[in-house]
Amino acid sequence: MPSTEQLENRLAEDNITHQTFGISKRAYGGVIAYQLEKHGFKGALKVIKAQVQTLQTTH
Numbered sequence: 001m002p003s004t005e006q007l008e009n010r011l012a013e014d015n016i017t018h019q020t021f022g023i024s025k026r027a028y029g030g031v032i033a034y035q036l037e038k039h040g041f042k043g044a045l046k047v048i049k050a051q052v053q054t055l056q057t058t059h
Helices: 004-013 025-058
Strands: none
Touching: 004 025
């Protein structure tokens, strides 16, 4: 199973980091771990990207 670090690195390729969400690195790591456990790598990637889209649309 892919690690949270691998998912963080993949998201960083799309310029998605803890700063995108305005939260600490530690909190972001928790979000990554939760989504990875719940949805797997591809699902977590999709969910987090959708969350970023929502943030960009509302701000």
